[in-house]
Amino acid sequence: MKLDYIYHSGFAIEADGITVIIDYYKDSSEEAPDRGIVHDHLLKKPGTLYVLSSHFPPDHFNRDILSWKEQWPDIRYIFSKDILKHRRATAEDAVYINKGDVYEDENIRIEAFGSTDVGISFLIDLQGVRLFHAGDLNNWHWADESTPQEIKKREGDFLAILNNIRKECTAFDLVMFPVDPRLGSDFARGARQWLQYIPTRYFAPMHFPPARERAMTFGPEAERMQTRFLYIQEEGEAIARF
Secondary structure, three states: OEEEEEEOOEEEEEEOOEEEEEOOOOOOOOOOOOOOHHHHOHHHOOOEEEEEEOOOOOOOOOHHHHHHHHOOOOEEEEEEHHHHHOOOOOOOOOEEEOOOOEEEOOOEEEEEEOOOOOOOEEEEEEOOEEEEEOOOOOOOOOOOOOOHHHHHHHHHHHHHHHHHHHHHOOOEEEEEEEOOHHHOOOOOHHHHHHHHHOOEEEEEEEOOOOOHHHHHOOHHHHHHOOOEEOOOOOOOOEEEEO
């Protein structure tokens, strides 16, 4: 199994006969919108393709993904229900899930957990590997701007969701989680709390462009918490094999 970084919060999981693309925003190439790891490689692979979107804003959901069904014989879309609510897609385009729902078929199991923004996060069981994509789940407190009351509220909401996740799964093989330097001096607080709460074998940062270098500075701290931090150098690279 291989993990590819696409862009922003977009990743692809390449497994045996199965590809999972999560939160596609744009492809990895700056040359053209239809160039990069998705169009040049992933959409040409045989097997079953799953396309997951955690919520409707355009940095996590791009309607272009709906055109992929024209060239892929076995494609399955699993979207957060807010995408339907905001009319970004129709009822016929996808299977829609809310927090607490489970999608399961012969290949994959996907359970939806909450978010501290709109939409959901994904717990994915695939070929014996347990993965988590946070969507916009994070401790979104702006430490240098928020009031103490705002920080307390946002942290409480975040930790409540973490506790719900930990009840379902006490350890993960791979977690994809926001490390967003826009949050200021304590930008990695949510990621740090995740690793303190839930043992994680591989940790992939996301939601950081254009501040990639600063986001990667969380790596040494993460590694002291017994995880393998996946340093991302460029869009379109394979960042882990497991």
